[in-house]
Amino acid sequence: MASEQELTSVLKEIEAAASGFVAASLVDLQSGMTLAVHAAPRSDFDLTAASAYNSELVKQKLKIMQALGITGAISDMLITLTDQIHLIKMVTERTFLYLAVDSSQSNLAIVRMAVDRHVSKLV
């Protein structure tokens, strides 16, 4: 795996590419612990808690897929809130990128593009 400094650097590149960036983290799926974090200055977003609870979200989705006999893998999960967009992008089977942006300054296409361009460097 890339070093923590390298991972944080990639998250900063994602910040630069995603307008309205709020916060991003690389998360270990099993434990919900963060491997790297980066938040916009003056952001009060509790990234640690968000990352942990989102790991539960991914695990629940995997359980649903198993119950339904769906054999594919999750590529990403996009959640549109009234004022934010949250993207969960699987990086490996064990880790995912979690990204939150302000939807008034961004859109789904920008978010996806910003992530797709850089996510391979998080492995």
Place this chain on the structure above:
Amino acid sequence: MATVDDEHGLFVVRVIYDGPPYSGKTTSLVSLARALGVDVVTPETDVDGRTLFFDWVEYVGGLFDGKRIRCQLVSVPGQRELGERRHVLLAEADVVVFVADTREEHFGVACEYLKELVTSCRARVPPVGIVVQANHRDSSSAVSRVTLDASLDAIAPLGVVESVATTGDGVRECFVFAIRLALDRAKAFRDTGLESGEVTDSPEALLKRLNTGGQEQVSVEVSEPAEVASPAKRSPRPVLRFSAPERAVLPSEADIPSGHLWPPVDGRIWLQQLDCMDVVPKKNTRGAWSAVSPGMRLYSEAAALYSESDARVVLRRWAGQHVASGSVLSPGRCLFLSRTDSGRFRVWQFVKFSPSYRDEFFDVRSMPELTTRLVEVYALLEAAQGSFDASAIQMPRTLWNVGPAKNGTPVLVGVARMPSSEPRPLPEANLSREFRSVLLQLETAQIGELIALLRRESGVASKKLLDLADSLTLND
């Protein structure tokens, strides 16, 4: 030991940072604390800044059973004379991060420390996981990754993360790996009904405990394991004309819940290695599934398909047989369940490769060397018959299935049969038949040479082999 902080709704795990003096334990915690945005508490240091009691970092993150995880990270003092404090701290570990100085001049000491740690962690119930933080990787005298892996493999299957503690590289990754192992142990606690006692909950309380030198007895109640019932008798099913063929899809290690894997800690590490290989099991004509990859084998019997509850019963029973037969089994074995498309569960066996005596005989270069080895092995196997027969593990006793352990004693190295309510009788272990098949591989001139060499030997094994070799020449 893992506990629940009911007042705050947190799950508490203790991560101990262990290692020889100057390996980088304190530096690791300081780097990690900086990255996590928390403080380090160090009650006391000596004039050189060395930890006298411990360093303490507390961090809340992650999720387990719906509760946030309160991680207590504690480093031990490295000085030998403070060993008693180290033992008190290690006794409360849910997982250990072993910080190893991998510079060539210090690596040997690190390995010796680690061996001792592995022994004590494995003696705990359930065993305590260890992850190795291979530190000082930026040093020009750091041992190569190949040397590092080989040396650690010789000790035990261990997760390894390379680090440079001064810059923080690898430290956080290692910490997260450790938390995963700690959670596995917590699940094992939960599933087996063990109860943990109270542990010291703050740096102040821990310091007080170490200062008094008293050891609060942490009581652990071990409940009797539930009686392992036979799998429910399956009533005959109607033949399904159009059932889809089963696919053998191996689960990723990360997806295997506890209760579906034995042993819980080492097994997870081996299966993580399996995840990195492109292993695709194939079904043979008898319906069994198998796969072979460098250094390992996977196997599942045709009939090893059950409901989830029955599969777990079978797994537990088989694991019990493995534990009871540990002294006659090669190391590096694990059992796990995988869910099939039909919703049933298949029981798998993972066996790390260990050479058999039959493999050895093929590698021998000269007749005198082969003769000596044949005599030695014959004698060893005759002496080991009793132990093998007493073992609960069902495995045909052939020269392909028996090999030398590291200490030279014979162990079973092959694939074991699953426990069954109606055990099939094994083919009778017949040393003469097994060695005869080895001698049949030799050319006539080689048999002649073997006979000449055996006539110079004395001993029961030599005599039996001589009789066997003679019988082959009479049959020509």
